[in-house]
Amino acid sequence: MMAKNKQVDEATGTDFVGHEWDGIEELDTPMPRWWVWTFYLTIIWGIVYLILYPAWPMVNSATKGVLGWTSRGELAAEMSALEKERAPILKALADIPLKDLPANERLMQTAIQGGQAAFKTHCVQCHGSGAAGSKGYPNLNDDEWLWGGDMEAIQYSIVNGIRNPDHADTRFSQMPAFGDILSAGEIDALTSHVLNMSERGKLVANGAALYEQNCAVCHGADGKGDRAQGAPSLTDAISLYGNDADSIRHSISKSRQGVMPRWNDKLDPVTIKMLTAFVWSRGGGEQPVSSEADTGADASATGAENAGDQ
Amino acid sequence: MPETSDPAAALGPLYEARKGVYPKAVDGFFRRFKWAIMAFTLAVYYITPWIRWDRGEYAPDQAVLIDMANRRFYMFQIEIWPHEFYYVAGMLIMAGIGLFLVTSAVGRAWCGYSCPQTVWTDLFQHVDRFVDGDRNAQMRLANGPWTAKKIGKRALKYAIYLFVAFWTGGAWIMYFADAPTLTVDFWTGQAAAIAYITVAVLTATTFVFGGFMREQVCIYMCPWPRIQTAMMDEKSLLVTYKDWRGEQRGSVKKAAKEPEAFGDCVDCNQCVAVCPTGIDIREGPQIGCITCALCIDACDSVMEQVGRDRGLIDYCTLDDAEAEKAGEAPTPPIKTLFRPRTVIYFTIWSAIGAAMLFTLGQRSRLDLSVEHGRNPVYVQLSDGTIRNNYVVKIRNMETRPRSVNLRISGLDDSVLWMAGGTRAQAGNKLTINVAPDSTGKIPVFVAAPGDGPAQTSFDITVESQDDAEVGDSDEIVFERPER
Numbered sequence: 001m002m003a004k005n006k007q008v009d010e011a012t013g014t015d016f017v018g019h020e021w022d023g024i025e026e027l028d029t030p031m032p033r034w035w036v037w038t039f040y041l042t043i044i045w046g047i048v049y050l051i052l053y054p055a056w057p058m059v060n061s062a063t064k065g066v067l068g069w070t071s072r073g074e075l076a077a078e079m080s081a082l083e084k085e086r087a088p089i090l091k092a093l094a095d096i097p098l099k100d101l102p103a104n105e106r107l108m109q110t111a112i113q114g115g116q117a118a119f120k121t122h123c124v125q126c127h128g129s130g131a132a133g134s135k136g137y138p139n140l141n142d143d144e145w146l147w148g149g150d151m152e153a154i155q156y157s158i159v160n161g162i163r164n165p166d167h168a169d170t171r172f173s174q175m176p177a178f179g180d181i182l183s184a185g186e187i188d189a190l191t192s193h194v195l196n197m198s199e200r201g202k203l204v205a206n207g208a209a210l211y212e213q214n215c216a217v218c219h220g221a222d223g224k225g226d227r228a229q230g231a232p233s234l235t236d237a238i239s240l241y242g243n244d245a246d247s248i249r250h251s252i253s254k255s256r257q258g259v260m261p262r263w264n265d266k267l268d269p270v271t272i273k274m275l276t277a278f279v280w281s282r283g284g285g286e287q288p289v290s291s292e293a294d295t296g297a298d299a300s301a302t303g304a305e306n307a308g309d310q
Numbered sequence: 311m312p313e314t315s316d317p318a319a320a321l322g323p324l325y326e327a328r329k330g331v332y333p334k335a336v337d338g339f340f341r342r343f344k345w346a347i348m349a350f351t352l353a354v355y356y357i358t359p360w361i362r363w364d365r366g367e368y369a370p371d372q373a374v375l376i377d378m379a380n381r382r383f384y385m386f387q388i389e390i391w392p393h394e395f396y397y398v399a400g401m402l403i404m405a406g407i408g409l410f411l412v413t414s415a416v417g418r419a420w421c422g423y424s425c426p427q428t429v430w431t432d433l434f435q436h437v438d439r440f441v442d443g444d445r446n447a448q449m450r451l452a453n454g455p456w457t458a459k460k461i462g463k464r465a466l467k468y469a470i471y472l473f474v475a476f477w478t479g480g481a482w483i484m485y486f487a488d489a490p491t492l493t494v495d496f497w498t499g500q501a502a503a504i505a506y507i508t509v510a511v512l513t514a515t516t517f518v519f520g521g522f523m524r525e526q527v528c529i530y531m532c533p534w535p536r537i538q539t540a541m542m543d544e545k546s547l548l549v550t551y552k553d554w555r556g557e558q559r560g561s562v563k564k565a566a567k568e569p570e571a572f573g574d575c576v577d578c579n580q581c582v583a584v585c586p587t588g589i590d591i592r593e594g595p596q597i598g599c600i601t602c603a604l605c606i607d608a609c610d611s612v613m614e615q616v617g618r619d620r621g622l623i624d625y626c627t628l629d630d631a632e633a634e635k636a637g638e639a640p641t642p643p644i645k646t647l648f649r650p651r652t653v654i655y656f657t658i659w660s661a662i663g664a665a666m667l668f669t670l671g672q673r674s675r676l677d678l679s680v681e682h683g684r685n686p687v688y689v690q691l692s693d694g695t696i697r698n699n700y701v702v703k704i705r706n707m708e709t710r711p712r713s714v715n716l717r718i719s720g721l722d723d724s725v726l727w728m729a730g731g732t733r734a735q736a737g738n739k740l741t742i743n744v745a746p747d748s749t750g751k752i753p754v755f756v757a758a759p760g761d762g763p764a765q766t767s768f769d770i771t772v773e774s775q776d777d778a779e780v781g782d783s784d785e786i787v788f789e790r791p792e793r
Binding site: 102128129130132139141142143144233236237238280281283285286287 | 732
């Protein structure tokens with residue numbers, strides 16, 4: 001056998017391995033040099049890597065490596081670099097008064113984007129990913145606001161929360177549960193009256209009188225509500241807790257006490273400002289109610305007319 | 311038959327170690343033509359990025375600029391955005407078909423005259439002659455011992471190679487950024503890493519391909535000669551040694567003794583000496599021949615010296631060669647040039663060119679795309695009106711700020727406004743300012759009465775304020791609750 005192993009192929013001058021299948025023999029062709037050197041290089045690379053980086057598993061952890069590199073350290077470095085990059089614009093956002101923010105296009109865009117990110121972390125659990133809410137959780141896209149829809153009002157709601165038990169400045173209102181006060185018949189009459197206010201129910205005899213006595217104080221004689229008390233308008237097409245007869249009857253007899261946490265103990269002022277801008281920009285945002293705002297609105301109206309003339 | 315039992319041995323090795331090619335300097339019509347083309351192509355390559363072109367204050371003033379960072383391609387008055395990349399694709403297709411056209415009309419003219427590998431190899435061969443002297447001196451030096459003089463000459467030559475190679479790589483990056491700024495940044499160490507890497511890579515490839523590999527790139531690396539081989543036909547222009555006239559080869563002295571026994575070729579070997587790829591054209595058409603025609607120049611000058619007719623080596627088609635051999639008149643060049651094949655290539659090539667020019671002239675520089683907000687699909691407002699949200703993208707592809715009108719039509723009693731505005735003041739038109747050469751992304755609100763079908767299609771139209779003809783329109787759906 002040894003003698004056969006030593007046989008050399010005449011054509012190429014290469015040794016035979018000694019295997020033979022039906023007269024076809026295998027040559028012991030050496031590895032290409034470049035391949036062998038690449039292989040040696042990978043071994044050297046591996047040894048260097050083992051020394052420089054955490055690699056060798058020990059009982060509790062792994063060897064630390066000469067460079068002291070960790071993936072957590074890399075993440076921390078990247079995050080701090082990002083913070084450094086963001087610092088100037090966050091500073092500008094912190095400095096700008098809320099009422100001037102919408103006019104500053106660049107800061108407003110930053111605020112809306114940042115607010116959207118914060119919204120996805122903190123707000124979507126109740127208000128939904130599109131800020132469209134659900135029954136009992138306000139839709140932030142529409143033009144109906146319980147407590148006001150200008151930037152200041154929105155920011156106040158975010159900062160202080162609603163019916164927050166541990167916070168004195170929280171927005172607070174409490175509608176009595178009329179089920180304990182009025183009879184079932186009277187509640188039915190009031191339900192019909194409220195339905196009638198949004199032009200959907202029949203007028204009932206004692207409805208108006210019951211409303212006048214029990215509800216008008218907060219919701220107003222015309223049912224338009226009062227934002228100062230967080231009393232919703234009863235005349236429009238949308239309602240936080242549903243505007244079918246059963247939902248309205250339930251709201252009257254049991255009362256509704258929705259709660260929103262305050263965020264001033266969890267989020268920094270810039271994040272809250274960005275959330276305000278995001279919520280305001282969803283489509284229902286209102287201009288502040290003041291003489292200054294009125295002239296602003298007039299100016300933009302004139303601008304629109306001019307644009308139309310061209 | 312023992313000698314054919316091993317096919318590999320019969321063919322010889324598949325790869326041959328490079329034999330040095332030391333082409334001799336030559337003068338003549340084609341050499342001068344090559345000089346002209348070399349000067350022209352190198353000038354185009356080095357000077358183009360430095361040509362300025364005024365586009366106003368909002369766009370770069372470089373005539374030819376491939377602006378990767380901002381995703382713009384500028385070529386004189388044409389500006390191409392990424393979504394118009396088909397123009398670049400069209401140019402590449404034209405370049406491809408142009409190569410087919412040139413090959414079918416005049417043979418390997420691309421290889422012989424304007425291929426960068428040919429131009430730079432030619433340049434480097436001139437460097438060789440400048441430092442080492444002509445063919446014989448070069449050969450002596452190459453085969454001689456490593457004396458101080460040889461080392462000095464080699465060092466000088468490689469330094470010039472490196473300088474040319476570096477200049478080649480350095481010019482390349484100028485197409486990708488503002489050339490004067492980049493030049494300053496490059497030398498002050500402020501340019502992007504990719505600039506230095508690109509220059510380093512191109513310096514290395516130019517140094518190796520132009521200085522050392524030369525004709526091997528054409529023979530072993532480049533696919534184009536192989537493709538051309540398949541494209542050649544009997545009407546393709548080739549550099550041809552007219553063997554029926556030249557053979558039997560013999561010196562002037564021998565031919566003087568026996569005029570009948572010898573042809574016109576005096577076997578002076580000048581055609582081989584001047585060949586930049588080191589082939590012998592007298593062996594017939596071959597892949598190593600790039601048809602640079604320098605052997606024609608060399609042979610013509612020898613024929614003049616010995617008082618024989620020029621054109622022993624000449625541009626000639628296979629058909630004409632056959633005809634001439636048989637003593638017939640060659641086909642007129644015009645007939646060779648205008649044959650179905652060239653006409654078809656030219657038609658395709660010019661049709662693509664005309665189509666591109668036409669669409670370039672027709673393209674609108676104001677573009678609109680509208681995306682319907684899906685979360686939520688619609689919003690019910692307090693008075694029962696339904697509002698939909700849209701993100702409108704307006705591409706202002708002109709290099710000036712523009713005011714555009716955004717209109718909605720086809721949706722009854724609808725109004726349109728932006729964040730910051732109010733529905734009360736909204737109409738069916740908005741005026742939007744879009745920054746120059748950029749895409750404006752504007753969230754807009756559209757409101758319409760709540761009673762209507764669940765889905766209504768309507769149009770959002772954008773038009774330039776200064777030219778109502780310029781604009782774009784997008785059909786989009788308005789969603790209402792199902793009833």
